Amino acid sequence: MHIPARPRQAPIVAGGLPADELAERLRQRLDLPTWPLPLHLLPPGTALVGGAVRDGLLGRLALQPDLDLVVPTGAIHLCRRLATSLGGSCVVLDRTHDIARLVLRGWTIDLARQDGAGLEDDLRRRDYTANAIALPLGGPARLVDPTGGLDDLRTARLVAVSEANLQADPLRLLRGVRLSWELGLELEVTSGEWIRRHAASLVQVAGERVLTELEKLAAVPEGHGGLIWSLEQGLLSGWGADPSASGRLRSFTPEQATACGLAPLERAWALPLARLAALLPAEALARLHSSRQLQLRSDRLRRWWERLEGRPDLEHLPESRRLELQQELEADLPALLLPLLPAAARGYLTRWRRQDDPLFHPMPPLNGDQLQRELGLAPGRQLGDLLHHLTRERAFGRIPEADPAGRAVAIDTARAWLGRRRD
Known part of the structure; x- marks a missing residue:
């Protein structure tokens, strides 16, 4: 970004x-x-x-x-x-x-x-x-x-050259919002009125160009304010922006990111990602011709924010949900944590930064090839289900990390799981 x-x-x-x-x-x-x-x-x-x-x-x-x-x-x-x-x-x-x-x-x-x-x-x-x-x-x-x-x-004013010039390329409407917030220039009153008057015409612009401006605005330290202003003035209505995004965007501030413990480099990518995800559902990003990857990241963040709505931390989630969250958002966890209680978020970030943490970076203690050799299993759904089970057991500390003890426990756990499946 x-x-x-x-x-x-x-x-x-x-x-x-x-x-x-x-x-x-x-x-x-x-x-x-x-x-x-x-x-x-x-x-x-x-x-x-x-x-x-x-x-x-x-x-x-x-x-x-x-x-x-x-x-x-x-x-x-x-x-x-x-x-x-x-x-x-x-x-x-x-x-x-x-x-x-x-x-x-x-x-x-x-x-x-x-x-x-x-x-x-x-x-x-x-x-x-x-x-x-x-x-x-x-x-x-x-x-x-x-x-x-x-x-x-x-x-320190941002002034449009003329109303006609803004109409000549409606992307200039959104660019004015971005420049105002990026440069710390107050948008001149008449210029702001022209942007409001012609807000609906932004839909005439190629989606890729609109998305580029939104990405730039989202990356501005106080860019959440510009995104909220754009949303409230109707600039983004034609592109399918979430009309209820203002509330969430107001919490995606540099101060909140700092309180949650995000380091500067983490803030530089997590804040823009969170802002875009709050503003633009996956279908809106698709209309803007974003990458499929960005659509998936946005969709996952929005889905989990809804599940966590009003919760101060992640501790209420059952193990199956918690593991699902960590698997889906392993790379993007800092963006997910922004709405949480800062003290909880800081603790999660400390664990997330440890690449060997079995919950925040979940993986099975044995891979598929090892299980096939040790237990005579064939590739298929059963093997996949077993790998998921072992990943969960390791993530929540029921399989120790140390080798060879961890390997032995993992094989015993796998045999016990297979036995239950046969019964």
């Missing part, structure tokens, strides 16, 4: 710097000489636009940022030529609008033909003013900002 960049440097946009000094500071922060793409290979009039400019101004620039370049013409042809000469690869993204992606030494560089008569025309056709700032790559450092994006960044 997508994990957003965290602020790494102080923002430079709020310092009241003159425009030319601000542009020079941004160029230094972007560290152009370290790019894998030599600037002299780019045509005159090339400009860096979008997220890298915005994030550089806000101090959120990743170590290896995705770069969006606007060129006067011939973006696809240029991309192919650069890929050949520099040893990268070219992916055509949109033939109609002349957009291609250069993948080069681990960097992603999108090249797009200028939309309109000039760079300012191109910027005026973008989604939000924060994304409509350009840094031309030739000549003295300067910023091109025809929509007032710098002032909006200085006042």
Whole structure:
């Protein structure tokens, strides 16, 4: 899942710097000489636009940022030529609008033909003013900002360029919510009204694109708030989002994850997974063309949350249910634990992190081949049932872990089980 960049440097946009000094500071922060793409290979009039400019101004620039370049013409042809000469690869993204992606030494560089008569025309056709700032790559450092994006960044506001621009690509509605929560920018009132007004049109967007935005939003530390806002404004109704998800999402916070004992790396994947599972049933994920794996993970989490509703821990579950839970959610247990009592969750996580814990990582003490050799069994359902029984006995401590004692007890247990089956 997508994990957003965290602020790494102080923002430079709020310092009241003159425009030319601000542009020079941004160029230094972007560290152009370290790019894998030599600037002299780019045509005159090339400009860096979008997220890298915005994030550089806000101090959120990743170590290896995705770069969006606007060129006067011939973006696809240029991309192919650069890929050949520099040893990268070219992916055509949109033939109609002349957009291609250069993948080069681990960097992603999108090249797009200028939309309109000039760079300012191109910027005026973008989604939000924060994304409509350009840094031309030739000549003295300067910023091109025809929509007032710098002032909006200085006042920590997210402002749509125009209602028509949002309508031109309805994914921009959901992107605005994500940017607001990810960047800590307050969504301007009129822009928020436009998003509400056209919320139903999000269903016109390809499911894969919607899911990508939702994954990015779910990965934002406070992204549960943005998901709740989107749900309440009707943005996700057409995609089959769970209308009752708000209550559960409100508990899927970084604070709750920390209280439950999740380590930072565990929080980074468990919180987004839990949020998506709470929001999107498996059938909604299927409509969004998610992977089958994500659909299964979401379905299992939702099913077990329902079974555990109102329970502070897992201790009330009978052995058969508890083993079933551990087998189905062995890999995703941190996400399951978020609604539980934090003290209980911390204890379970301690055991889950031990790969040799027989309940939290259940497996039989003997495999099928060993049982066939020791007991003369044939492959089939009986063997499968016996393996399940031995797994349960081991999980709840009735077969010791130590060899050879554990092996001997396991074989005796298997013989006793077979004897009962014959009686």
